[in-house]
Amino acid sequence: MARNKFQTLTEQMFYILLALQSPCCGVDCMERVRQMTQGRITLGPGTLYTLLASFEEAGLIAQTALEGRRRIYAMTPAGREMLQGEYARLKAMTADYAAYYREEEKQ
Amino acid sequence: MKRVYRLAPLRGFVAESESYYTFMAEQGYRLQRTGAYLDRFSRDTPRKTAYRVEIAQPGPEGIPEEQRELYRDCGWQYVDNYSVYHVFASMDAEEPPEIHTLPELQAKTIRRLRREGWVALAGEALWLALLAGRFLLAEGGIWEALVEALSLIVLLLVLIGIGSWWAVVQLGAAGRIIRRLKAGQPLDHGADWRPVRRKQRRMMATAAVLILLCGLWAAAEGYVxxxxxxxxxxxxxxxxxxxxxxxxxxxxxxxxxxxxxxxxxxxxxxxxxxxxxxxxxxxxxxxxxxxxxxxxxxxxxxxxxxxxxxxxxxxxxxxxxxxxxxxxxxxxxxxxxxxxxxxxxxxxxxxxxxxxxxxxxxxxxxxxxxxxxxxxxxx
Structure with missing residues (x-):
């Protein structure tokens, strides 16, 4: 089910999963994404809330604790598998890209 | 604290509503309550305030507390809600992060607005069916009703027509927003709210005149x-x-x-x-x-x-x-x-x-x- 809904990840989805490799709340997740991308990717709270709910529903993340009203989330093994799959896909794409231009340079 | 009431923005025009509230705050009117027809503002010192309208389940519980908490942490304070419209404000001098950074995802929330428009239209259709049933299926058929209560029938039709018109306008506006968001274009939070306001005033004036005329006509016909x-x-x-x-x-x-x-x-x-x-x-x-x-x-x-x-x-x-x-x-x-x-x-x-x-x-x-x-x- 998770595979169907998130066949490929958008940039924002990718970084949210990456940020949730260790447990954190929504605001911390936004901050981690901002730091990881040096401010290139900004996550809005509305977007983050919707995506966190979808990821949780798909079993890619799970709530690990509740601090006051803040929920703490962490990636599940299914989420890790999804992220690794996406990473492999992106690597393959960049490899294809590099190979294409190497061929062109040779010719 | 002086309270001021103003006509609530035309439902469905999300970006225009946001820019209108921002304009009001700049004039020194801070939004306190939003209602079906009127919004309540309090007189305040003019200040730059950003507003965002979120579409969610109706009622105060439509935006769960944890979601509000997340928004609050990002600088967005919950103001009030009417039906599916939930208003957030940010008075931070520094621009707060946008609530929605993926337009395609926001389009899904706006679908609720379109659904609400369809529900309103279905409600009007139901009223029309009840009215038609009442008169068409009445003993003796429709002629007795037409001769004796035409003005009342027209008044009810006008009310149904106005309700349907409102719903169609909302549906059109929601459809335009969804198309824009699906194309990856975020909402224009600084959209000019004045043309929509003029349109709303024209609609309300037309509705008021029609209702008044029909009301007078019904009163004249009912006079014995x-x-x-x-x-x-x-x-x-x-x-x-x-x-x-x-x-x-x-x-x-x-x-x-x-x-x-x-x-x-x-x-x-x-x-x-x-x-x-x-x-x-x-x-x-x-x-x-x-x-x-x-x-x-x-x-x-x-x-x-x-x-x-x-x-x-x-x-x-x-x-x-x-x-x-x-x-x-x-x-x-x-x-x-x-x-x-x-x-x-x-x-x-x-x-x-x-x-x-x-x-x-x-x-x-x-x-x-x-x-x-x-x-x-x-x-």
Missing amino acids: IRRDLPQAGTEFPCLLLEEVEDVRRASEAEADDFVGYSQRLEIRHTLLAPLHYHTYEKAVSNLSGRDGDSWMYQDYYETASPWIAQALGNSLADSALFAKGRENFREISCPGLDWVLVSEMELVARKGNRVLFATYWGTASPESLARSLAAKWAP
Whole structure:
């Protein structure tokens, strides 16, 4: 089910999963994404809330604790598998890209 | 703290609502409550405030507390909600992060707005069906209702029309937002709200004028003039008991009518029947040895055209209290009248654009009533 809904990840989805490799709340997740991308990717709270709910529903993340009203989330093994799959896909794409231009340079 | 009420923005125009609230804050009006028709502002020092309208489940619980907490941490304070509209504000000097950074994802939340528009439209369709059912399936069909309560029907149709118009405008606006967001374009939070406001004012003015006109029309049609029933021998288009049998009009005591309804004439004027008389007369027999009184109810209409009179005549026969339907009348010919139906106690007659329905209890035959009527209506 998770595979169907998130066949490929958008940039924002990718970084949210990456940020949730260790447990954190929504605001911390936004901050981690901002730091990881040096401010290139900004996550809005509305977007983050919707995506966190979808990821949780798909079993890619799970709530690990509740601090006051803040929920703490962490990636599940299914989420890790999804992220690794996406990473492999992106690597393959960049490899294809590099190979294409190497061929062109040779010719 | 001074409170100010202003017309709530036209629902469906999310970006324009946001920029309108921002403009109001710059003028020193801080949004406190948002409602169906009016928004409440408090007078404050003018300051730059960003507003965002979130579409979620109706009611304060539509945005869960944890979601509000997340928004609050990002600088967005919850203001109020009306139905599916939830308003957030940020007074931070530094621009807070946008609530939605993936337009395609926000499009999903706006779908609820479109759903709300469809629900409103379905509600109006239901009202229309109920109205149509009430009049079309009513005993006697629609003509009696049209002649006697056209203004009321039009008023209800106008109200349904206005509701549908509002829903269609909301649907159109929601559709445009969804298309824009799906194309990856975020909402323009600084959109010019003035054209929408002008459109809203025009819509409200049109609606107010229509409702006022229909209301006045309904009041005029519903106005009833009450008079004493004219004496026999005077020029009057309804039958009078003294003219059809050997009786005298009952006195107040004989009429035994504590509500003062008998021997009275009610006059109404409507668009399809510019003249409508409703009478109730009671009489006492002059013949010795005859028990009981005579009485007669009548509805006399002068309609706008002969075909309306004919349709109304059929409708009156269908809804006759005693005959219980057109099929229980028999048609008779009577010189001087275009069309006559009689039953044991009821009579429907038409001549040109005039139609009369009488319910009678007495000794005269329905045929003789028709003849008396023909004599009265003779030019």
